[in-house]
Amino acid sequence: MPAESPTILATSGGYKPGTRTRLEFNKLVHYAVDLSGVAGRAPKVAHVGTASGDQRWFNNEISEAGNVAGFQLSHLNLFTMPNVGNIEEYLLGQDVVWVNGGSVVNLLAVWRAHELDAIFRRVWEAGVVLAGVSAGSICWFNGGTTDSFGPELRAVSNGLGLLPYDNGVHYDSEAARRPLVHRLVADGTLGETHCTDDGVGLLYRGTELVGAVTETPGKAAYRVRLIASGGSAAELVEERLEPTGLWEHQ
Numbered sequence: 001m002p003a004e005s006p007t008i009l010a011t012s013g014g015y016k017p018g019t020r021t022r023l024e025f026n027k028l029v030h031y032a033v034d035l036s037g038v039a040g041r042a043p044k045v046a047h048v049g050t051a052s053g054d055q056r057w058f059n060n061e062i063s064e065a066g067n068v069a070g071f072q073l074s075h076l077n078l079f080t081m082p083n084v085g086n087i088e089e090y091l092l093g094q095d096v097v098w099v100n101g102g103s104v105v106n107l108l109a110v111w112r113a114h115e116l117d118a119i120f121r122r123v124w125e126a127g128v129v130l131a132g133v134s135a136g137s138i139c140w141f142n143g144g145t146t147d148s149f150g151p152e153l154r155a156v157s158n159g160l161g162l163l164p165y166d167n168g169v170h171y172d173s174e175a176a177r178r179p180l181v182h183r184l185v186a187d188g189t190l191g192e193t194h195c196t197d198d199g200v201g202l203l204y205r206g207t208e209l210v211g212a213v214t215e216t217p218g219k220a221a222y223r224v225r226l227i228a229s230g231g232s233a234a235e236l237v238e239e240r241l242e243p244t245g246l247w248e249h250q
Contacts, residue, residue, distance in 0.1 A: 006205070008204040009032045013026060014215075021068060023062075029131070035129050046076050048136070049062075051107040096130075099137075103146075103148040104135035104138045111139075138167045139159055140162045144166050171222060211241075220242060
């Protein structure tokens, strides 16, 4: 069933070590399913692994995680060709789309080749919850910071733009992320940038940021922007957003 309004959960988390499998879905993925409002049946969750080349071994691990969670999980593969005949129809039939991490630059190029930039907008407007981690977070924004080009982080500015902000992921776990976000916002390369520590997600209804959630105690989200004060030059401000805890999620 569709969410009450267009919904995006942009995260730097969602996985944890499994008990009998290598990984399981953590609280953020379960929260994305809750946001869809599905009840009385297994949630339909589409995993999109474009950013890492639709690796079949990882698809298998995600399938196992879906079985553990009780999801009706399937995969949208674009390599070497789409594995469904009508991508839009397939995505509209899901409750949640979960986009995995990897190269956001490659993801965006492949998605545009298959017209997924336009398709995802219609799927989002129809109420399918869009969510993901890392590259699967940045893709919904105007842009952000990425290591897609090489070890040195750079800006990416051609995201899908469903959300009119920029995005910083892995804000607490990769030392170069925070200073680069600050520099790029200060020089105007990035606009207002919403950032997540590992284990944190940002919830958007339409294009409005309505809150942050975390599967890991002590983690936070941040809003980085320039604020003009009187006649002086704009000042860079980083606002800490305290998230709601999900660690007791059942």
